Amino acid sequence: xxxxxxxxxxxxxxxxxxHPSNFKKLDxxxxxxxxxxxxxxxxxxxxxxxxxxxxxxxxxxxxxxAIFTASASLMTEAVKGKTVEEARKIFKLFHDGMTTSKDNHxxxxxxxxxxxxxxxxxxVKCATLAWHVLKTMIDPVSDDLDK
Amino acid sequence: xxxxxxxxxxxxxxxxxxxxxxxxxxLVYFDNAATTxxxxxxxxxxxxxxxxxxxxxxxxxxxxxxxSTLLYEGVRKKVQNFIHAKSDKxxxxxxxxxxxxxxxxxxxxxxxxxPGDEIIVSEMEHHSNIVPWQLLCQETGALLRVIPVTNIGxxxxxxxxxxxxxxxxxxxxxxxxxxxxxxxxIKQMITLAHAHHATILIDGAQAIAHLxxxxxxxxxxxxxxxGHKMYAPTGIGVLYGKKKCLSKMTxxxxxxxxxxxxxxxxxxxxADFPAKFEAGTPNIAGVVGLGAAIDYLMQVDLSLLRAHENxxxxxxxxxxxxxxxxxxxxxSDTRISIISFVVDRVHAHDVASILDVNGICIRAxxxxxxxxxERFNVPATARVSFSFYNTxxxxxxxxxxxxxxxxxxxxx
Ligand SMILES: Cc1ncc(COP(=O)(O)O)c(C=O)c1O
Numbered sequence: 308x309x310x311x312x313x314x315x316x317x318x319x320x321x322x323x324x325x326h327p328s329n330f331k332k333l334d335x336x337x338x339x340x341x342x343x344x345x346x347x348x349x350x351x352x353x354x355x356x357x358x359x360x361x362x363x364x365x366x367x368x369x370x371x372x373a374i375f376t377a378s379a380s381l382m383t384e385a386v387k388g389k390t391v392e393e394a395r396k397i398f399k400l401f402h403d404g405m406t407t408s409k410d411n412h413x414x415x416x417x418x419x420x421x422x423x424x425x426x427x428x429x430x431v432k433c434a435t436l437a438w439h440v441l442k443t444m445i446d447p448v449s450d451d452l453d454k
Numbered sequence: 455x456x457x458x459x460x461x462x463x464x465x466x467x468x469x470x471x472x473x474x475x476x477x478x479x480x481l482v483y484f485d486n487a488a489t490t491x492x493x494x495x496x497x498x499x500x501x502x503x504x505x506x507x508x509x510x511x512x513x514x515x516x517x518x519x520x521x522s523t524l525l526y527e528g529v530r531k532k533v534q535n536f537i538h539a540k541s542d543k544x545x546x547x548x549x550x551x552x553x554x555x556x557x558x559x560x561x562x563x564x565x566x567x568x569p570g571d572e573i574i575v576s577e578m579e580h581h582s583n584i585v586p587w588q589l590l591c592q593e594t595g596a597l598l599r600v601i602p603v604t605n606i607g608x609x610x611x612x613x614x615x616x617x618x619x620x621x622x623x624x625x626x627x628x629x630x631x632x633x634x635x636x637x638x639x640i641k642q643m644i645t646l647a648h649a650h651h652a653t654i655l656i657d658g659a660q661a662i663a664h665l666x667x668x669x670x671x672x673x674x675x676x677x678x679x680x681g682h683k684m685y686a687p688t689g690i691g692v693l694y695g696k697k698k699c700l701s702k703m704t705x706x707x708x709x710x711x712x713x714x715x716x717x718x719x720x721x722x723x724x725a726d727f728p729a730k731f732e733a734g735t736p737n738i739a740g741v742v743g744l745g746a747a748i749d750y751l752m753q754v755d756l757s758l759l760r761a762h763e764n765x766x767x768x769x770x771x772x773x774x775x776x777x778x779x780x781x782x783x784x785x786s787d788t789r790i791s792i793i794s795f796v797v798d799r800v801h802a803h804d805v806a807s808i809l810d811v812n813g814i815c816i817r818a819x820x821x822x823x824x825x826x827x828e829r830f831n832v833p834a835t836a837r838v839s840f841s842f843y844n845t846x847x848x849x850x851x852x853x854x855x856x857x858x859x860x861x862x863x864x865x866x
Binding site for chain 1: 800801802803804807808810811812818819820827833834862863
């Protein structure tokens with residue numbers, strides 16, 4: 308396999324695509340939001356069980372490419388059990404890692420594999436879709452979410 | 455006749471881009487249905503235009519403008535001959551297929567529609583041959599009726615016959631599907647439309663580079679296509695309309711060149727067609743490029759090259775059919791060199807990305823045909839589309855990468 312390809316489809320991406328974590332409908336979710344990328348047809352429904360400012364559980368369902376599925380899966384792992392503030396911080400690390408032109412990686416554990424997608428600008432939206440849905444759900448404007 | 459390998463090499467030499475790369479690999483260009491590459495003859499004609507003949511047309515009294523005008527109007531004749539129209543006045547230059555369809559919708563169909571009238575399209579149409587009609591229906595209260603597509607990707611002609619009735623005002627159908635590759639029986643469909651006194655437009659975007667088109671023999675009322683899918687540049691296309699249709703049409707855009715007389719004390723007097731529908735300074739260099747592309751197609755042995763295209767698609771299909779993890783979307787035998795497929799459990803965008811890093815450019819997505827994706831219950835397909843400059847070894851390379859994809863994603 309050539310280097311670019313290895314970078315884009317690292318084993319961890321392929322694994323998460325085959326067996327995504329938290330790929331489930333959360334019946335007890337108190338927040339549900341859908342996201343859609345009309346360009347490639349990627350679709351996601353994100354479920355949050357959010358209490359006392361804490362992401363107690365998270366799940367997603369959807370349909371899309373490997374980059375999309377793996378990114379959503381890794382995201383759910385990264386923010387599960389975290390407070391809303393922590394999740395926002397993780398989003399920012401991810402977002403900065405994906406948008407800066409420099410080669411720097413996302414300084415967060417497994418998420419760093421996603422920064423390779425930057426070499427494929429047409430695919431960046433696949434990697435960011437789930438994250439933007441999450442961001443909308445935990446944005447400061449919805450701070451009154453849950454008490 | 456067996457294709458001599460050097461004939462294809464010679465053709466490839468005409469297309470400078472084929473010697474370049476994609477992601478540091480030799481370029482394999484399999485997205486010809488999206489846009490075709492440009493031969494150096496066309497590039498030279500456009501460069502020469504800018505070096506030697508650039509001037510606005512129909513305006514200057516000086517020689518340079520005369521030359522530019524002659525070049526521009528000369529291409530109208532070339533297009534007329536290329537599609538066998540009766541007169542060069544029936545050739546209108548537009549931006550592309552999309553603009554041509556919108557022009558017909560706005561200037562021909564709109565004025566005729568009453569609430570309850572019907573327009574027929576098909577389930578396999580490109581968005582550009584759906585949305586203008588939806589907009590028109592919304593505005594006038596007319597209804598859009600849709601010819602279904604069969605499981606193998608052909609139009610259900612019996613259903614078409616049932617849809618035609620006294621309220622049918624207009625039919626708009628693609629000659630060749632940009633997703634399925636299917637060649638539709640448009641001659642028969644035109645006859646049927648005329649039997650019901652309906653006018654018909656044929657979207658020839660995918661046909662024009664691959665089939666010989668004779669608008670008089672077809673008896674098409676309108677036939678439209680884009681230059682950039684027939685080895686000409688982007689931003690130029692053709693609306694062919696029968697004289698009797700064009701003469702009924704109201705202006706599309708107002709401006710210079712489409713007008714005979716303008717005064718603040720009288721109604722404007724419009725120029726006759728084709729000028730009536732070519733308001734403003736047109737894409738002159740694009741028209742020159744289109745003319746050069748037609749010259750190019752006349753100069754090569756087109757029947758030999760088209761036979762080569764057919765062999766390429768037959769070969770690719772014969773191999774793909776035997777790959778159990780590949781599902782073909784569209785299996786009509788009456789087809790051109792376009793193949794859509796899905797790979798078991800691998801999204802079309804992953805397929806396209808992996809081919810991309812191997813130098814191979816293919817299209818993945820809904821191909822501006824969302825209703826057709828719905829029909830086949832897929833979110834997206836991967837699509838390869840061949841031109842005469844493609845080769846068997848490129849297809850072998852492509853098939854090899856497909857096999858890699860299977861291994862990567864399915865671990866088998
Ligand atoms: C069948 C068909 N119709 C219409 C179009 C639109 O052509 P253009 O974008 O050149 O206007 C295309 C191009 O993708 C096409 O394949």
